[in-house]
Amino acid sequence: MSKKHTFIDLFAGCGGLSEGFYKQGFQGLTHVEYDHWACESLRNRMKYYGYPEDKISVLEKDITDNDIIDQIEFEISNKSVDVLIGGPPCQSFSSLGRAKDENGMQNDPRNYLFESYEKILNHFKPKIFVFENVTGLLTAKLGKEKTVNIILKKLGKDYKLINDPSKMVLNSCDYGVPQVRKRVILIGVRKDIEIDPAVIYKGIIKTHYNPDSIGAEIKNKKKYVSVKDAISDLPAIKPGEGEKIIEHSISSWNDYLTKIRSKNDTVLLDHVSRTHNEQDRNRYKAMSKNKWTFMEMLEKKPSLNHLKQRVFNNSYVVQFWDKPARTIIAHLYKDGNQFIHPDHKQERTLTAREAARLQSFPDDFVFEGSRTQQYKQIGNAVPPLMAEAIAKSIKKVLAKS
Structure with missing residues (x-):
């Protein structure tokens, strides 16, 4: 039997992103989430997937805690991490949030939660990471610089990324989810691994067309789910x-x-x-x-x-x-x-x-x-069917690496 690929989920919520990876046979090492009831849902789902009591790992913690890395280390006990997934809370990147705040939410501490993501990424150095966020991330600014450019620079230190942000936008509708939901999905591959991130994006197969699809975009695809x-x-x-x-x-x-x-x-x-x-x-x-x-x-x-x-x-x-x-x-x-x-x-x-x-x-x-x-x-949550389409592509490239 082939070895199960492993993942850690940060800002896990109730586990929409995790669900897609579980469905594709990945092994969840731990999840970090602040909200108590979301943590309870996560624990319940690990139980559903047959994890024994001592392997059910959900850290109900603030990800900005100084000892968060030690806590994650303790939970995963020396296992190597193949994939790090997660989406920092996005209210401060959303256009609605910015409109309501006189400073455009530049002082919102949630802007900097991606720094916790970056710290954990650089410590565990997984082969691949998946960073999910709202499309407002592409226009948000921190000071004079676009937030997305700051994030790409920081996360791209040890990771290969594609450089066209528009190609990072996925619409859940294209993957059979009965909902129009566009999200930025930033995927990075560790620089010492012979995988081009563009190949992963290409492997996230669109199975359905959406209400705005035209011409070739409709060809060989199923109609959107209503x-x-x-x-x-x-x-x-x-x-x-x-x-x-x-x-x-x-x-x-x-x-x-x-x-x-x-x-x-x-x-x-x-x-x-x-x-x-x-x-x-x-x-x-x-x-x-x-x-x-x-x-x-x-x-x-x-x-x-x-x-x-x-x-x-x-x-x-x-x-x-x-x-x-x-x-x-x-x-x-x-x-x-x-x-x-x-x-x-x-x-x-x-x-x-x-x-x-x-x-x-x-x-x-x-x-x-x-x-x-x-x-x-x-x-x-991230829609599980969209998460599964991402997990499927990652699983394919990991099998070859």
Whole structure:
């Protein structure tokens, strides 16, 4: 049997990126994550993958701790690390975060979390690293210099990188995830290893085209996975309805459902709707029934105006059956108004399980904690199917190295 390739996951969240690597047979050595409930989800998933109790390793720590390297060393006990993966929290790189902060978030300590990533990378010197972040990273600045250039310079000291940032942007939709989610995926290969990082990018195979694809981009690819493909089998529920665990069987399978649910699985977790006030229910109903934007609703039905009407048009958004979902975000834990269910009869926003489906999490993935905690974990995660496409390409080149 071939030796299992190993990885460490930093800023692991509930383990969306890890999930892709587990699915490809990689061995998780440890995960570093600050959030307690995300850590509980990680531990649970390691157990699911058959790790014995003494090999379940999740460091519930602040990655900026001075002794973090010693702690990781202790956890992995002299095993060599093939791949380091992770995505530092990205609020300070996101355009929305910058717009809200008068200093453009230049003083935000989260800007410098990548330095912890760099410190750990340079200590363990894995063969390959994967650094995930929002596309806002490409335009963000630290002082007068572009953040991405600073990061490329620092991480590129001992690692080969591709030099075209636009080629680092992957859209989860292209890998069969029912969601449009563009992310910067920075992949580096240690300089003494005979692998060109461009080969890894080339090996991240696009299986589907997305709603914006044209011409040759569509050729020999499957159509994007829609919201309907992903969640239409789930029981219809009204606001405040649903159970933590229910029995569920699928009568009409599709290609996507076979990827995220086992044929003999009979239960469904966390399909529980939030309660909504009557005014919101009316908004959801009108918008989903008529396929209106928030602004269209205000024009056609002014009585549904919101007292705190926001200036931007994305405070209330319907996800449409025939398209992939918009980017699932962590804000979901505060309210679900940007994720209104397409079925107007249900008058509600998405459940945690529906959000997880749109992120491509398997149905047997358990998100620990309250519903608020679940939404937060799901919104912050890397879609597992996209992570798996990356892991598959890395596994291929490691097998040859």
